[in-house]
Amino acid sequence: MEELLQIAINAAVLAGQEILSIYDTDFVVKYKKDTSPLTKADSNANAIIMxxxxxxxxxxxxEENKQTAYAIRKDWTRCWMVDPLDGTKEFINRNGEFTVNIALIENGTPVLGVLYIPVTKLLYYTSATGGASYKTTIDSETFTTVPEILKTSEKLFGNSVKDQVFKITTSRSHLNSRTKRYIEAKRKQHPVTVITKGSSLKFCLLAEGSADVYPRFAPTMEWDTAAGHAICQAAGVSVLDFLTKEPLQYNKENLLNSFFIASTNNVHFE
Incomplete structure (x- = not known):
């Protein structure tokens, strides 16, 4: 598994470097059939990761591949789940809040995750066994081995920061009325601070203990959440289907996620 982690880290960081090479240029924005934006950075990063x-x-x-039919996928016990540029809207708006997401799925569960933030060069990742999560800064184009990266990494504990203020992290682009109602309900119970972030950065805040809960009442796809889910899970943070209260599952027939609550404990449901 350490070899797979090394491959995923190398892929994510090199894809991030390619994304940054396009970031400050006059790139063209196209739109998919579902009206979501697509840029050269998405496709180039995907090619590197592949x-x-x-x-x-x-x-x-x-996200950027033609999807294999479920009749074939259902027999996969392992697969990679990739979003080569999570937060394309943030990339287009040039606010820096976009990530490269790579996860390994085993029997529907994310067991390894790598999440790279190109602008800040921050790397979040699970251990090879998926038993712990870490973050570090990758500030060189020369990669070292996973053991060397570990020497400069900080272990993450999702519940490490506790104070009187309840911190809710929400989407910068998808703050809908249901999420606002959730926030108002929490304000009746605690002093609340709302932290808006793009892409998978919300999972990073939970994993490092900088936020308490991430309620998601808007559509996401499996590739949007898998890497962040793996990193949170290994840091002691749950990512639960809002209806079933069970962990999100991956490589489903429909790759659309249910609404979910990611939190440092399991009591933050409405």
Whole structure:
């Protein structure tokens, strides 16, 4: 598994470097059939990641790939789940809040995750066994091995920061009325601070203990959440289906996630 983690880290950081090479140019924005934006950075980053992951001979589900039929996918016990540029709207708006997400799924559960923030060069990742999560800064184009990266990494504890203020992190682009009602309900119970972030950065805040809960009452796809889910899970943070109260599942027939609550404990449901 350490070899797979190394491959995922290398893929994410190199994809991030490619994204940054396009970030400050006059790139063209196209739109998919579902009206979501697409740029050259999305496709170029995806090509780099595919070049790394295909060598593992583990099937890949990526936002930018044509999806394999479920009749075939249902027999996969392992697969990669990839969003080569999570937060394309944030990329277009040039606010820096976008990530590269790579996760390994086993029997519907994310067991390894890598999440890279190109602008800040922050890398969040699970251990090879998925038993712990870490963050570090990758400030060099020369990669070291996972053991070397670990030497400069900070272990994450999702419940490490506790104070009188209840911190809710929400989407910068998808703050809808249901989420606002959730926030108001919490304000009746605690002093509340709301932290808005784009892309998977919300999972990072939970994993490092900088936020208490991330309620998501808007559509997400499996590739949007898998890497962040893995990192949170390994840091002691739950990511639960809002209706079933069970962990989100991956490589489903429909790759659309249910609404969910990610939190440092399991009591933050409406």
């Amino acid at each position: 070049g790394f992951l295909e060598k593992t001979e583990i099937p890949i589900i990526s």
